[in-house]
Amino acid sequence: MKHTGFSALGRRTAAPPIAWLMKMTLDHPNLISLAAGFTDNETLPVKETRALFDRILGSARTGQSALQYGTTAGEAELRTRTVRRLQAQDGSAPGAGPATEYSPERLLVTNGSQQMLYILTEALCDPGDLVLLEDPTYFVYLGIAQSHGLRCRGIRMTPEGLDVAHLEQVLTRLQQEGDLSRVKLLYLVSYHQNPTGITTSLERKRAALDVLRHFERAAGHPIYLLEDAAYRELQAGNDPVPVSALTLKGGAERVLYTSTFSKPFATGARVGFGLLPEAVFKIAVRIKANHDFGTASLLQQLLLAALRSGTYDRHLAVLRKRYACKADVMLGALRKHFPPPVRWIEPGGGLYVWTQLPPRLKTGVTSRVFQAALAHEVLYVPGELCYADDPTRRKPTHEMRLSFGGAPLAEIRQGIARLGAVLAELC
Numbered sequence: 001m002k003h004t005g006f007s008a009l010g011r012r013t014a015a016p017p018i019a020w021l022m023k024m025t026l027d028h029p030n031l032i033s034l035a036a037g038f039t040d041n042e043t044l045p046v047k048e049t050r051a052l053f054d055r056i057l058g059s060a061r062t063g064q065s066a067l068q069y070g071t072t073a074g075e076a077e078l079r080t081r082t083v084r085r086l087q088a089q090d091g092s093a094p095g096a097g098p099a100t101e102y103s104p105e106r107l108l109v110t111n112g113s114q115q116m117l118y119i120l121t122e123a124l125c126d127p128g129d130l131v132l133l134e135d136p137t138y139f140v141y142l143g144i145a146q147s148h149g150l151r152c153r154g155i156r157m158t159p160e161g162l163d164v165a166h167l168e169q170v171l172t173r174l175q176q177e178g179d180l181s182r183v184k185l186l187y188l189v190s191y192h193q194n195p196t197g198i199t200t201s202l203e204r205k206r207a208a209l210d211v212l213r214h215f216e217r218a219a220g221h222p223i224y225l226l227e228d229a230a231y232r233e234l235q236a237g238n239d240p241v242p243v244s245a246l247t248l249k250g251g252a253e254r255v256l257y258t259s260t261f262s263k264p265f266a267t268g269a270r271v272g273f274g275l276l277p278e279a280v281f282k283i284a285v286r287i288k289a290n291h292d293f294g295t296a297s298l299l300q301q302l303l304l305a306a307l308r309s310g311t312y313d314r315h316l317a318v319l320r321k322r323y324a325c326k327a328d329v330m331l332g333a334l335r336k337h338f339p340p341p342v343r344w345i346e347p348g349g350g351l352y353v354w355t356q357l358p359p360r361l362k363t364g365v366t367s368r369v370f371q372a373a374l375a376h377e378v379l380y381v382p383g384e385l386c387y388a389d390d391p392t393r394r395k396p397t398h399e400m401r402l403s404f405g406g407a408p409l410a411e412i413r414q415g416i417a418r419l420g421a422v423l424a425e426l427c
């Protein structure tokens with residue numbers, strides 16, 4: 001029988017590369033993985049979480065509500081605290097003026113921010129629609145776009161973030177081709193980007209939002225700026241990061257801000273959120289209700305207790321130091337072991353170092369570099385996986401994403417030394 005019985009979406013959905021990378025890790029027990037986006041294992045807040053659960057389950061009142069269904073949008077106090085926290089990070093004191101964009105009524109708690117990205121794409125995009133993304137971008141989002149049958153256009157990156165002149169060129173071309181009405185959103189991982197580590201400045205975000213606003217008149221509908229701030233709290237040093245695009249003129253109506261408690265606290269707790277324009281929030285809640293009618297109450301209560309007690313901020317301070325140390329160790333090892341033609345970007349936070357080889361050296365899974373790395377039992381993410389299928393440009397094939405998140409310090413040193421030996425031979 002030829003017909004599989006699967007829907008168009010089911011048939012279209014490709015296997016995510018991350019599943020393959022994980023399988024590699026499992027199949028090669030001695031492999032050092034600098035590929036996975038895992039967070040630091042040793043600092044996971046096990047004791048703190050046990051104490052918080054003891055507190056939550058220590059009384060019938062709090063225990064029962066933690067073990068009961070909740071509302072689809074999320075636990076009320078968690079939504080309020082999250083919004084207040086975000087408002088403080090954006091430099092606007094709670095209670096200072098109307099600031100309707102910082103309303104808990106617009107905040108949706110999700111099962112990791114991954115679910116938020118999925119829901120927003122479902123809410124806004126039909127097959128054949130266009131999304132604009134950074135070149136390169138978070139490769140799991142590419143899976144969402146692929147599965148929904150979306151067309152993608154990559155927007156170049158510069159050291160200051162998104163290349164807004166290129167964004168304008170791409171939109172102009174789409175307008176000339178009569179495709180502007182299919183453009184739905186610009187997806188921007190604005191802080192310590194996955195995979196490049198680049199942070200987009202507020203000026204760039206302002207310029208990007210202005211460009212979107214300009215073209216949406218001809219598009220005939222809003223073109224949203226989907227600002228994914230997953231790594232915002234993971235800055236390495238003490239220099240402040242830019243405030244979010246929510247602070248910009250028109251931000252309340254056009255910015256879909258998503259972030260997560262999972263990277264800065266515990267990835268296994270899977271609690272993320274989105275602060276959305278009212279109209280988008282309404283649709284996103286309906287879709288979320290169809291997915292699961294609410295993120296696990298127990299996990300929301302855990303995050304709420306962590307925020308309320310100060311455990312979250314104390315843990316975040318520990319994590320930031322830990323990742324700063326891991327980044328230093330990786331960068332030191334790169335300087336020591338990688339041959340001179342190889343270049344990399346020093347990140348100001350996040351979990352990744354983006355590395356560029358000479359263009360003739362391919363890094364894809366069938367390449368000599370990848371196969372030799374595997375033979376030396378070290379794994380990285382081939383850079384080409386982070387580029388959307390965009391027919392208007394060729395995908396670069398000579399880059400790699402190296403993560404210092406999950407591997408212990410000794411493995412970071414050893415993994416980079418092994419990769420350096422491979423590259424010294426092939427460069």
Ligand SMILES: Cc1ncc(COP(=O)(O)O)c(C=O)c1O
Binds near residue numbers: 115189194230261263
């Ligand atoms: C850029 C980016 N956004 C979103 C996510 C999703 O994270 P979570 O679902 O744990 O919030 C990730 C995870 O790696 C990420 O790298």
